[in-house]
Amino acid sequence: MSLDLRSDTLTKPTKAMLEAMFSAEVGDDVFGNDPTVNALETKVANMFGMEASLFCASGTMTNQIAVKVHTGSGTEVICDQLSHIYLYEGGGVAQNAHASLKLLQGNKGRLTAEMVKGGINNPDDIHQPLTRLVSLENTMNKGGGAIYDFAEIEKIKAVCVENNLALHLDGARLFNALVETKETSLQYGQVFDSISICLSKGLGCPVGSLILGSADFIKKCKRVRKSFGGGWRQAGYLAASGIYALDHHVDRLKEDHQKAKLILEMLGNCNFVEELYPADTNIVIFELNESYQVAEFIQALAQKDVHVVHFGGKLIRMVTHLDIPFESLETLRTVLKSIEK
Numbered sequence: 001m002s003l004d005l006r007s008d009t010l011t012k013p014t015k016a017m018l019e020a021m022f023s024a025e026v027g028d029d030v031f032g033n034d035p036t037v038n039a040l041e042t043k044v045a046n047m048f049g050m051e052a053s054l055f056c057a058s059g060t061m062t063n064q065i066a067v068k069v070h071t072g073s074g075t076e077v078i079c080d081q082l083s084h085i086y087l088y089e090g091g092g093v094a095q096n097a098h099a100s101l102k103l104l105q106g107n108k109g110r111l112t113a114e115m116v117k118g119g120i121n122n123p124d125d126i127h128q129p130l131t132r133l134v135s136l137e138n139t140m141n142k143g144g145g146a147i148y149d150f151a152e153i154e155k156i157k158a159v160c161v162e163n164n165l166a167l168h169l170d171g172a173r174l175f176n177a178l179v180e181t182k183e184t185s186l187q188y189g190q191v192f193d194s195i196s197i198c199l200s201k202g203l204g205c206p207v208g209s210l211i212l213g214s215a216d217f218i219k220k221c222k223r224v225r226k227s228f229g230g231g232w233r234q235a236g237y238l239a240a241s242g243i244y245a246l247d248h249h250v251d252r253l254k255e256d257h258q259k260a261k262l263i264l265e266m267l268g269n270c271n272f273v274e275e276l277y278p279a280d281t282n283i284v285i286f287e288l289n290e291s292y293q294v295a296e297f298i299q300a301l302a303q304k305d306v307h308v309v310h311f312g313g314k315l316i317r318m319v320t321h322l323d324i325p326f327e328s329l330e331t332l333r334t335v336l337k338s339i340e341k
């Protein structure tokens, strides 16, 4: 049995999701005429208590559009050095928004209000770019799916209000955080000026992300999306998968987290592990010790049809998802033991 733990983007639509897609009513979304896209955008906006949302092709696109609308030439975005917007979006912030990034060193990718405060440039000093935006990520991918403390987010918001900064959330895996904490999507909607969520990660859709914000903000985003080549037509087929996923695949994220905890426990007993990250949600990160080189380790697993990714240094990442059934984890246990040296 093949076990593909490289990413939670690898899931294929379930039969029920495909049926929802096949039966979707569609139209041309560039004309605003796709009823299923409109229904998804309204549904998501209501979930967060925000005025509007915009359905886009990817989480990179939603982040990039949001950053571009919030910022501009000569401005700066405060974020953690492990942020997706910095590491994994092709230098898009420089290309698209012509803004610079102030990279801070948080705890597993999470900033504090104190750090944010210290990262704000003096607006009266002409040497420095104008700080305009703070971008947080929850859960934090490169931090091992780490969850933000909501009370700290509220403190960061207060710093933003005091300094006239916008606050953006890269919530590609926000639902993974929400099912583990007592906070609701409505609370997130109250704190952030814009939120990006992904449907194609743990929620199991083939494609799709949304940006949320005020009606005026989303209107600007729509213009930028068009210029990015992201205006699409009968996108309702994809939007239907999103509506299905939001109705059926949110609560089950807890199962992915249980699977990650099981993997964590297995790795705790393996002699090639130097250090384990906590695995708060569906992402397991560990550091290899001297017994293996990274490429050799990945190859040893691949030969047993188990697939993982290199995550910098001697770090390896495994992600649980819809297409990793609990039963398959017994296979994983055997494989991990078999490659010990």
Ligand SMILES: *Cc1c(COP(=O)(O)O)cnc(C)c1O
Pocket (backbone or CB within 6 Å): 057, 058, 059, 060, 061, 063, 084, 085, 137, 139, 140, 141, 170, 172, 173, 198, 200, 201, 209
């Ligand atoms: C996956 C991901 C995104 C978006 O990635 P796309 O592949 O462009 O959809 C954004 N932020 C984080 C933290 C992610 O993990």
